[in-house]
Amino acid sequence: MNKSEDSAVIKYYKTKESLWGYNLILKGVKHFGYYPKGKENISIADAQEIMSIEVGKQLNLSKDSLVLDAGCGEGPVSVAIAQKYKYRLEGLDLLDFNVEHANERAKKAGVSDRAHFQVGNYSKLDFPDNHFDGVFMVETFVHAPDYKKVLKEIRRVLKPGGKLVIAEYTKSPDEELTPRQRRILENIIVFSSMPSFRYFINDKFAELISAEGFNDVKTSNISQRIEPMTKKLYYIAIIPYQIIRLFKLQKHFINTMWGVYHYPYNKIGIWRYNITTCTKPNR
Ligand SMILES: C[S@@+](CC[C@H](N)C(=O)[O-])C[C@H]1O[C@@H](n2cnc3c(N)ncnc32)[C@H](O)[C@@H]1O
Numbered sequence: 476m477n478k479s480e481d482s483a484v485i486k487y488y489k490t491k492e493s494l495w496g497y498n499l500i501l502k503g504v505k506h507f508g509y510y511p512k513g514k515e516n517i518s519i520a521d522a523q524e525i526m527s528i529e530v531g532k533q534l535n536l537s538k539d540s541l542v543l544d545a546g547c548g549e550g551p552v553s554v555a556i557a558q559k560y561k562y563r564l565e566g567l568d569l570l571d572f573n574v575e576h577a578n579e580r581a582k583k584a585g586v587s588d589r590a591h592f593q594v595g596n597y598s599k600l601d602f603p604d605n606h607f608d609g610v611f612m613v614e615t616f617v618h619a620p621d622y623k624k625v626l627k628e629i630r631r632v633l634k635p636g637g638k639l640v641i642a643e644y645t646k647s648p649d650e651e652l653t654p655r656q657r658r659i660l661e662n663i664i665v666f667s668s669m670p671s672f673r674y675f676i677n678d679k680f681a682e683l684i685s686a687e688g689f690n691d692v693k694t695s696n697i698s699q700r701i702e703p704m705t706k707k708l709y710y711i712a713i714i715p716y717q718i719i720r721l722f723k724l725q726k727h728f729i730n731t732m733w734g735v736y737h738y739p740y741n742k743i744g745i746w747r748y749n750i751t752t753c754t755k756p757n758r
Pocket of ligand 1: 484488503505548549550552569570595596613618619
């Protein structure tokens, strides 16, 4: 495991900008919302809840199935899934304060009997082989220092036939980007510590997952469904960003920079949002 890259992720989530932004604007729910067609005006919180339910639906498991939430953050996805689908959830995250909040969230929601969270690293899982019926990752896989190692670990802990669901960004290959777009995406990758994002290429993501030994890989581009939230974040970020840019402070305000560029890049498809499903082979 590359310790310095894991500590870079921890450092990113511990910056004041991340702590304030994720707490004040997103109330600790660190993922994009899913806006069903015709419901583009719902609140961010409602759309985020729909995204969580969508992940649970894609797992498509029976009640009491054992599911791992890898990179659980403050646990909103697991809690929503425990309530709606009655799976049993184990969540893990690098950050102790996220895990603490996740366990509080589960308790408040009345699902602490089926959703537990602990500090852990999905690059080196502390679970036996063939243990989980399903695994999901929501907006965390880009942080992996070595995506192949993570997929190997997930494959190991999944039961044969077990399901993996990944909600994640992909990008256009560098040769299809302008030098400016390349530079901006590279800055976002470096300062938000998302090394694997470099390898998550739009139309090649399914191939990348298949190459690590998963079957039935299906990737669905849902960029349009998250667009209303990218637009809201754009309007929140655009004025502060002008000041940040004036003083060349972008690397200290990476989420604000992200807010400004994600909306247009998502719209033109050079930065996609996908839900990918696949299964571990039955031997
Ligand atoms: C954008 S947040 C998403 C959190 C959560 N999935 C959600 O939807 O609210 C990404 C999370 O992944 C966690 N993370 C990053 N790398 C990790 C790793 N190697 N092992 C476990 N958690 C990790 C971070 O600490 C952070 O909480």
